[in-house]
Amino acid sequence: xxxxxxxxxxxxxxxxxxxxxxxxxxxxxxxxxxxxxxxxxxxxxxxxxxxxxxxxxxxxxxxxxxxxxxxxxxxxxxxxxxxxxxxxxxxxxxxxxxxxxxxxxxxxxxxxxxxxxxxxxxxxxxxxxxxxxxxxxxxxxxxxxxxxxxxxxxxxxxxxxxxxxxxxxxxxxxxxxxxxxxxxxxxxxxxxxxxxxxxxxxxxxxxxxxxxxxxxxxxxxxxxxxxxxxxxxxxxxxxxxxxxxxxxxxxxxxxxxxxxxxxxxxxxxxxxxxxxxxxxxxxxxxxxxxxxxxxxxxxxxxxxxxxxxxxxxxxxxxxxxxxxxxxxxxxxxxxxxxxxxxxxxxxxxxx
Amino acid sequence: xxxxxxxxxxxxxxxxxxxxxxxxxxxxxxxxxxxxxxxxxxxxxxxxxxxxxxxxxxxxxxxxxxxxxxxxxxxxxxxxxxxxxxxxxxxxxxxxxxxxxxxxxxxxxxxxxxx
Numbered sequence: 001x002x003x004x005x006x007x008x009x010x011x012x013x014x015x016x017x018x019x020x021x022x023x024x025x026x027x028x029x030x031x032x033x034x035x036x037x038x039x040x041x042x043x044x045x046x047x048x049x050x051x052x053x054x055x056x057x058x059x060x061x062x063x064x065x066x067x068x069x070x071x072x073x074x075x076x077x078x079x080x081x082x083x084x085x086x087x088x089x090x091x092x093x094x095x096x097x098x099x100x101x102x103x104x105x106x107x108x109x110x111x112x113x114x115x116x117x118x119x120x121x122x123x124x125x126x127x128x129x130x131x132x133x134x135x136x137x138x139x140x141x142x143x144x145x146x147x148x149x150x151x152x153x154x155x156x157x158x159x160x161x162x163x164x165x166x167x168x169x170x171x172x173x174x175x176x177x178x179x180x181x182x183x184x185x186x187x188x189x190x191x192x193x194x195x196x197x198x199x200x201x202x203x204x205x206x207x208x209x210x211x212x213x214x215x216x217x218x219x220x221x222x223x224x225x226x227x228x229x230x231x232x233x234x235x236x237x238x239x240x241x242x243x244x245x246x247x248x249x250x251x252x253x254x255x256x257x258x259x260x261x262x263x264x265x266x267x268x269x270x271x272x273x274x275x276x277x278x279x280x281x282x283x284x285x286x287x288x289x290x291x292x293x294x295x296x297x298x299x300x301x302x303x304x305x306x307x308x309x310x311x312x313x314x315x316x317x318x319x320x321x322x323x324x325x326x327x328x329x330x331x332x333x334x335x336x337x338x339x340x341x342x343x344x345x346x347x348x349x350x351x
Numbered sequence: 352x353x354x355x356x357x358x359x360x361x362x363x364x365x366x367x368x369x370x371x372x373x374x375x376x377x378x379x380x381x382x383x384x385x386x387x388x389x390x391x392x393x394x395x396x397x398x399x400x401x402x403x404x405x406x407x408x409x410x411x412x413x414x415x416x417x418x419x420x421x422x423x424x425x426x427x428x429x430x431x432x433x434x435x436x437x438x439x440x441x442x443x444x445x446x447x448x449x450x451x452x453x454x455x456x457x458x459x460x461x462x463x464x465x466x
Contacts, residue, residue: 017429023379024402030380031398033423054399062403066410088466 011066018062030051045096045207082259173202180205186288193216197225198241203234211239214244219288222248255287292319293323299325304335317346323349364396364404369413369432369440376431378421379405407428407442413439 028049035045050056065072126188147239180197183190197209210228213221226247228241281298284290290313298310299322309327316320323346328344359367371385373376382396408414413436421427432440 018407020402022426023428024399026378026425027380027398027402028421029425030378030421030427034384052395052398054397056399059402063406066403066406069410317466338451 002011012071013064017064019061019069020060024053024056024059024081025098037330046335080331086314104190135323172199176200176202177208180212184215187216190220191221194222198224198228203237206232206237208236208278214240214247217244217248218286219248219252234336252287252289256289256291274301274306277301278306279304281313285309285313290317290322296322296325299329304338307333307335307338307339311341311345315341315348318345318348359394359396363447364401365408366393366443367396368401368404368408368430369436369443371442372414372430372432372436374451376419376429378419378427380427408436412436420436424466 021298028046031049032045032054034041035048036042037116039047053059180194183193183197191213194209194213198206198213199208200209206228208224213225218226225241225245229238229245232238232241277298281295284294292314295310295314295317299306299307299314300318307329311326314326326342326345330339330346333339333342359431362448367386368382377385379401380398380458383396383401388413405414405416409416412433414430415433416428416430418426419429
């Protein structure tokens, strides 16, 4: 009810009551006057008139109820309405609160899912030591040494290695062993230098290099270790090379499975950026020996750089399962760079 | 011992007011006095109870009220019958007559006939 309405009702109520009282007062005055005229003393006349009239306040109340019946009913109805509306507001507020709580829970769930997904990717990528420098082009990758008698002790270190440490075979063996320890501490980037060290003339240096490769080596290192296993003159080095190659293969398999699981997630998670997918592809390459099926999926990626990179890797593998895909890409890919890369990859099949 | 002034039957006060106002506008005290005198002092309404009835009848449209001056030159509220009030009186009067006639017949009938 508005304040104007309240004011009107109050004013009306006061006016009605004043009207009733005046009417009753006129009645009593007339009754008293009649009695006085009949010889009654004024006090008794007033008392008798009041007695004959009845309870003045009760009569005033009854008259007021009759006069203001509608207003009273309206007031009660409005009070009831206000009460109902208040309850409705409270219920609505409670429901709103509950709905907000449910929304917060759902949001928290989404956040948790996102955090879990991010953790999963990070875990997958942690298995791979990402080199500080980008992977070398295929032509520059470390190739296994030629199978000749000069295999052991003929290795020459590159002048400037990705590891940042020059291999100096002119140093005394103790120093070279120290250098191998330092290289091992640098992780995957030191593998090319360690491969050179694994061909050192000194048996202890070779042993140290083989042990280091067992820790940080990749599948390409395995090819060198496989040759050491059969060709090294020292049985101790041969056994160490065999064990190191086995450890690398076991670890790499685990890493590849984990990474491929992550790669599946990346490929089928459209919200991840092309940069993240590209990085995952590079990580697959860094492990070495990536799965053909995973690379084929990357070759169908929406991003041109991811496709180009995947096609190049498929070309390196020259796997029969990938040929049809490469043929299709060489003809149908909308980007010329992908088509050219696919054509070049197909040339490998002819080699 | 019977009461000297019997209570009015329910609904009869309104009928008496409608009857008394047939003669013209009156204030509440005059109405009470007229009923008392016309009934030879037998019907003495509790004067106060007259006012809620008057206000209710005014609200129903049977009476119309307006302030005026009494014979003693004092402000008093006068009530007069409306057309609706007159029609209402005729209806109530007929009902009352029918009622009293029926009661009279019963009272004068021979109870032996019921056996």
